[in-house]
Amino acid sequence: VVTTIPVYNSEEFLLQTLESLACQTLRPDRVIVIDDGSTDRTRSIVESFNGLKCEWTPNPGRLGLFGNFNRCLDFASEADYLHILHADDLITPDFYAVMTGVLADCSGFGMAWCLDERIDENNRRLSISGKADGAVEILERDDFLRRKAEIGNQAFAATLLKTSRKPVPCRFPTDMPILGDMVYWARFGASCDRLVHVHRLLAKYRWHGSNATCS
Numbered sequence: 437v438v439t440t441i442p443v444y445n446s447e448e449f450l451l452q453t454l455e456s457l458a459c460q461t462l463r464p465d466r467v468i469v470i471d472d473g474s475t476d477r478t479r480s481i482v483e484s485f486n487g488l489k490c491e492w493t494p495n496p497g498r499l500g501l502f503g504n505f506n507r508c509l510d511f512a513s514e515a516d517y518l519h520i521l522h523a524d525d526l527i528t529p530d531f532y533a534v535m536t537g538v539l540a541d542c543s544g545f546g547m548a549w550c551l552d553e554r555i556d557e558n559n560r561r562l563s564i565s566g567k568a569d570g571a572v573e574i575l576e577r578d579d580f581l582r583r584k585a586e587i588g589n590q591a592f593a594a595t596l597l598k599t600s601r602k603p604v605p606c607r608f609p610t611d612m613p614i615l616g617d618m619v620y621w622a623r624f625g626a627s628c629d630r631l632v633h634v635h636r637l638l639a640k641y642r643w644h645g646s647n648a649t650c651s
Contacts, residue, residue: 437532438515439464440508444501446523447477449557449642451485456526458487462533464519468493468511472504478523502608502616509607512599525593526555526640534638535596538572542630545605546598547621550634552591557644564637565589571635580631584622592617594639597624 439457443450457467467490469482482492495507508520517536521527531550539546554562575583597604606623609616625631 437462437464437517437519437536438466438468438511439519439521440511441467441469441521441523442472442501442504442508443469443474443478443523444472444504445474445476445478447474447481449524450478450481452559453521453523453526454482454485454490455487456528457521459529460527460532461529462536463488464532466511466515467491468508469523470504470507471495472500473498500610502610502612505608505617505620506610509604512597512604513601515599516601518597518599520592520595520597522592524642524644525591526642527593528638528640531638532596534634534636538632538634539596539598539630542598542600544598544600544629545602545624545627546600546630546632547595547625547628548598548630548632548634549590549595549621550636550638552589552594552639552641553637554643555640557642559640562643565591565594566635568637569635573633573635575631575633577626577628577631580625580628581622584618584625587615587618590618590621591639591641593641595621598630
């Protein structure tokens with residue numbers, strides 16, 4: 437399990453994000469923080485965190501939001517499971533244990549995503565993304581693509597990719613200021629052998645005034 441955290445001036449919530457990784461019942465094997473030119477305390481927070489080992493990896497130049505997400509994808513060939521976790525989001529302690537479990541018997545590309553709880557800057561619940569009935573829903577590819585055509589929410593924090601140590605078949609579009617992730621999930625899912633929606637609240641997506649969606 438390789439967790440990648442794309443960052444740019446992410447000091448406000450980054451420590452909470454790292455702590456949520458340290459609390460995992462199945463810990464990631466690598467945590468790679470990919471910095472796109474931060475000028476705040478982001479680097480010092482990463483390097484001083486002792487809850488688990490983190491790698492601070494600076495980009496040679498500014499790549500922008502989705503360009504930095506694509507840097508995360510560069511680690512797909514080194515991972516059985518790849519997670520892109522934003523520096524203001526959180527995952528609950530069972531996230532990796534549950535999500536790797538539902539993809540364990542997939543030998544090729546796979547994707548699993550769970551429900552997410554939307555929280556504010558003070559960790560207060562704003563909403564949830566669906567009914568948390570505990571179901572594990574396996575989707576046929578056409579059904580998945582039909583859902584993606586409706587531009588439904590699928591949070592980064594809630595999404596785990598099974599890359600099986602192979603380069604990914606597609607990249608995030610860099611010519612879209614928003615919804616590029618929705619396009620990417622559809623493109624990646626079109627190459628997947630297994631697509632699973634876990635109806636459990638295992639991720640927390642933070643909605644606040646300075647996050648990328650608001651911008």
